[in-house]
Amino acid sequence: MQHPDALTKLTLREVEPFKAGLADMVEEKLKEHLELDQVAKMSFNENPFGTSPKAREAIKTALDKLHVYHDVDESGLKEKLCRLHEVKPEQVLLGNGADEVVHMAATAFLKEGDEAIIPQPTYLQYEVSTLVMGASPVYVPPREYKVDTEGVLSKVTPQTKMIFMCNPNNPTGTMLSRDEMKAFLEAVPDHVVVLIDEAYFEYVTDPDYPSSTEFLEMGKLIMGVRTFSKIHGLAALRVGYGIGPKALMHTMARTRMQVNVNYLGLVAAKASLEDVDHIKKVREQTEEEKKFLYEVFSSLGFEYVPSYGNFIFVDIDTDSEAAALQLAAGGVVVRPGYLFDFPSFLRVTVGTREQNTSLINGLKNL
Numbered sequence: 001m002q003h004p005d006a007l008t009k010l011t012l013r014e015v016e017p018f019k020a021g022l023a024d025m026v027e028e029k030l031k032e033h034l035e036l037d038q039v040a041k042m043s044f045n046e047n048p049f050g051t052s053p054k055a056r057e058a059i060k061t062a063l064d065k066l067h068v069y070h071d072v073d074e075s076g077l078k079e080k081l082c083r084l085h086e087v088k089p090e091q092v093l094l095g096n097g098a099d100e101v102v103h104m105a106a107t108a109f110l111k112e113g114d115e116a117i118i119p120q121p122t123y124l125q126y127e128v129s130t131l132v133m134g135a136s137p138v139y140v141p142p143r144e145y146k147v148d149t150e151g152v153l154s155k156v157t158p159q160t161k162m163i164f165m166c167n168p169n170n171p172t173g174t175m176l177s178r179d180e181m182k183a184f185l186e187a188v189p190d191h192v193v194v195l196i197d198e199a200y201f202e203y204v205t206d207p208d209y210p211s212s213t214e215f216l217e218m219g220k221l222i223m224g225v226r227t228f229s230k231i232h233g234l235a236a237l238r239v240g241y242g243i244g245p246k247a248l249m250h251t252m253a254r255t256r257m258q259v260n261v262n263y264l265g266l267v268a269a270k271a272s273l274e275d276v277d278h279i280k281k282v283r284e285q286t287e288e289e290k291k292f293l294y295e296v297f298s299s300l301g302f303e304y305v306p307s308y309g310n311f312i313f314v315d316i317d318t319d320s321e322a323a324a325l326q327l328a329a330g331g332v333v334v335r336p337g338y339l340f341d342f343p344s345f346l347r348v349t350v351g352t353r354e355q356n357t358s359l360i361n362g363l364k365n366l
């Protein structure tokens with residue numbers, strides 16, 4: 001048999017199929033692997049305070065419709081999002097998680113010979129989708145942990161088709177303010193699509209934090225990406241969406257599979273959007289626990305990057321690979337910074353008080 005790799009794009013051979021490392025394992029698997037009864041999984045930026053009770057109820061009532069196909073656009077979720085963002089249905093594209101929206105954008109706009117600018121360190125999916133499309137990732141190092149917008153602009157060439165901006169940025173937790181983002185977007189040439197990933201949008205309380213929807217009226221190729229996996233606590237159901245100018249979303253929609261988002265996810269996401277009180281409570285609890293962690297990190301002498309998300313990039317001043325293994329042995333799973341080329345850092349999800357206490361005890365024992 002001919003090796004199938006010989007039939008693929010050269011660039012695709014550089015992409016390794018996803019393989020779960022320790023930080024990617026689900027809780028049950030971690031318990032088994034680590035031989036522990038309890039594990040604090042703080043490596044995924046999930047919402048440990050849980051899903052909206054209203055979303056759970058909505059799923060139950062949807063159970064008798066599982067045998068039929070549904071219309072993703074007519075689920076009621078899209079209508080709700082349009083009202084929320086004051087946009088037209090043609091401006092919203094639902095995806096099987098934010099990841100699929102990122103991938104649809106890459107599929108629509110990137111091909112061999114194109115360049116996509118990816119500020120570092122950041123969320124891995126941008127690079128994966130770029131490589132799968134055969135385009136070339138162009139990396140830009142951070143400035144003080146923040147996206148270096150000047151650096152990004154200096155890398156734009158006629159081949160640049162996309163710029164991936166994560167705001168707030170995962171894993172550093174930094175954000176670009178309204179003024180910074182606006183100045184940046186104004187300077188981006190018209191032949192470039194800017195994707196602004198706002199997976200942690202709902203966690204941000206700073207009034208200087210801009211929504212990508214504020215920039216719609218600039219008349220540029222700018223789109224925002226949101227998810228129900230983080231503050232809404234629906235990661236397992238895979239619902240995200242893109243929002244942007246009609247023409248941009250239309251081009252992207254060409255790549256969409258007809259029934260790309262599952263029915264239970266759509267129903268739950270809609271109910272969760274209606275449960276404003278629950279989301280507010282999660283945000284407040286996260287904020288409180290984040291402050292708690294900041295204080296302990298400071299008292300332990302660890303420097304951290306103040307975060308606008310539900311995770312903290314903290315410098316533990318020692319090898320993160322070894323530290324993450326040692327923490328895991330004690331039942332605390334975090335994302336080691338060496339994966340992002342920050343070898344002495346950890347990215348830790350803000351957990352419940354119990355999880356945070358386990359993390360702190362683990363850090364003290366390092």
Ligand SMILES: *Cc1c(COP(=O)(O)O)cnc(C)c1O
Pocket residue numbers: 045096097098099100123166170197199226227228229230235238239240
């Ligand atoms: C978690 C995360 C996502 C993934 O969202 P899904 O909707 O679960 O695919 C996307 N972008 C960033 C920056 C994230 O941290």
